[in-house]
Amino acid sequence: xxxxxxxxxxxxxxxxxxxxxxxxxRIVEVxxxxxxxxxxxxxxxxxxxxxxxxxxxVRRDILPQDQFEALLSKSGIKPETTIxxxxxxxxxxxxxxxxxxxxxxxxxxxxLNGGRKKWLAESRELSxxxxxxxxxxxxxxxxxxxxxxxxxxVQEAVRxxxxxxxxxxxxxxxxxxxxxxxxxxxTCQRGxxxxxxRNVPWGKVCQDDGTFKxxxxxxxxxxxxxxxxxxxxxxxxxxxxxxxxxxFVLKYLLGLPNVVNYDGxxxxxxxxxxxxxxxxxxxxxxx
Amino acid sequence: xxxxxxxxxxxRQFEIDGWPVKLTxxxxxxxxxxxxxxxxxxxxxxxxxxxxxxxxxxxxxSKARHLLSKTRRREI
Numbered sequence: 001x002x003x004x005x006x007x008x009x010x011x012x013x014x015x016x017x018x019x020x021x022x023x024x025x026r027i028v029e030v031x032x033x034x035x036x037x038x039x040x041x042x043x044x045x046x047x048x049x050x051x052x053x054x055x056x057x058v059r060r061d062i063l064p065q066d067q068f069e070a071l072l073s074k075s076g077i078k079p080e081t082t083i084x085x086x087x088x089x090x091x092x093x094x095x096x097x098x099x100x101x102x103x104x105x106x107x108x109x110x111x112l113n114g115g116r117k118k119w120l121a122e123s124r125e126l127s128x129x130x131x132x133x134x135x136x137x138x139x140x141x142x143x144x145x146x147x148x149x150x151x152x153x154v155q156e157a158v159r160x161x162x163x164x165x166x167x168x169x170x171x172x173x174x175x176x177x178x179x180x181x182x183x184x185x186x187t188c189q190r191g192x193x194x195x196x197x198r199n200v201p202w203g204k205v206c207q208d209d210g211t212f213k214x215x216x217x218x219x220x221x222x223x224x225x226x227x228x229x230x231x232x233x234x235x236x237x238x239x240x241x242x243x244x245x246x247x248f249v250l251k252y253l254l255g256l257p258n259v260v261n262y263d264g265x266x267x268x269x270x271x272x273x274x275x276x277x278x279x280x281x282x283x284x285x286x287x
Numbered sequence: 288x289x290x291x292x293x294x295x296x297x298x299r300q301f302e303i304d305g306w307p308v309k310l311t312x313x314x315x316x317x318x319x320x321x322x323x324x325x326x327x328x329x330x331x332x333x334x335x336x337x338x339x340x341x342x343x344x345x346x347x348x349s350k351a352r353h354l355l356s357k358t359r360r361r362e363i
Contacts, residue, residue: 033322033331040291040315089329120293120313127291170327176363182306182325183332183354191361203329279363 002215005255009098009248010113010212011084013122020044020125025082026075026133029116030054030093040126042086042119046075046133050093050241054100062148062263068104069138076133079107086112086119090206095245099261103148105141111248114210121209147247149234149262154269158195158276163232165197166225168246169266173238174199176279179270180238187238188270192279194236198225199282202242205249218254226285229256236262236269291316295340300326303348306355308332310347312340319343323351 004010019025020043027045029037037047048054053071056064063071077083083106087094091111101109112119120126157163172178176191193199204221207213213221227233233256235243240263247261269275296313307326314320321343322334333350337343 033334036331036334039318039320039336040293089324089331092329117311121296123292123294123296125290125292126315172327172360177360178358179361180358181327181330182358183351184330186359191363201327203327 004212004215004253006252009110009252011110012113013118013124016042016084016112017124024080025084026077027084027086028075028097030085030087030097031116032087032089032092036088036116038128040128043125043127043129044131045086045127046131048075048097050096054093054097062100062103065104065140065143068100069140072106072138072140073136076136077106077138078136079138082108082110084110084112086115088116090117090203090210090245091115092202092245093241095248096241098248099147099244103143103145105144113212117210147260149236149260149264151264151268151272153260154194154234154236154262154264157232157234161196163234164227165194166222166227166233166235166243166246166250167193167197167199167266168202168235168237168243169193169199170201171199171281173266175281176277187267190270190277192270192277193266194269195276195278197236197278198227198285200225200227200246202237202245205246205253212249212253215253218249222250222254224285227256232258232260234260234262236265238266239263240265303352303355306358308351308355310344312344314340321347323347325351325355 029045029047034049085094174193179186179191235246237243250256250259293313298311300309309324311322318336319340320336323332333347335343335346
């Protein structure tokens, strides 16, 4: 069985259970359900809230550099610290944090394979204590925006057919049947997808226990949709979080050299006046 | 002192108003937890803790049903 392109970015629950007192590692939980941490978390883990700590709370943007540095400093993280991220919903928002940590150049970031779900399912040790660590003076690198797609890049890709567009939302969102995931507010004016996009729902990359599928299975999943190393790839969803999970898989597990996350995603494209939109279910490649 | 951990972890899937929903139930200490996720995209719709598993599940299903009832399907 082939290994992932960058297996060093994943850690297993067994490994982490043996590292709970390792001061070179900082464990951080990032959940969709931001209150899940309080029920019980991996001992020593901190929590970062995606709604207030991993985005600019005034304008629509990722965390500004000064706030990113403040968050990592407050978390007692140094540039040489190994950060292990985990979360609920198959590490959905852990991947969002991973993406931002890479934008700001943190070297050693890893994801707990299986996330919170696997830790709970294995009845591993939990804690309700909120730890604190001595603050540091963290200095981030200049943001690496090559990991991020902005609207003009996506518009050019649509005009020139120069990139593979991967829409990672559900089939119903992709087709335009619904405007937002069931139960969430509708935040766009139109339903459908960016013309030419392929639909590979983000959750298809995980197994029932929350761990990532094998290299071969992931490769087959994306190859069936024409996504491979031959072209640049742009991943998008509704607000850029689910697609950060796909970005992680494509870049670090499959090793695609040129893959970006379009975090403007459908809430940007689907609200643009005059933007072309396709509707309907996904068609077979080449159809 | 007893070590804190999750116990009796289980999952099941069913439908509410045509939407596939996954229920995850477990116990942490004396609290029973039940979480309802929509299967696609896999996000949490509702999570409740209660003194009994039945109460936690009933509340999670009730809130999930309320949220899902607001989702409008459109003609394509």
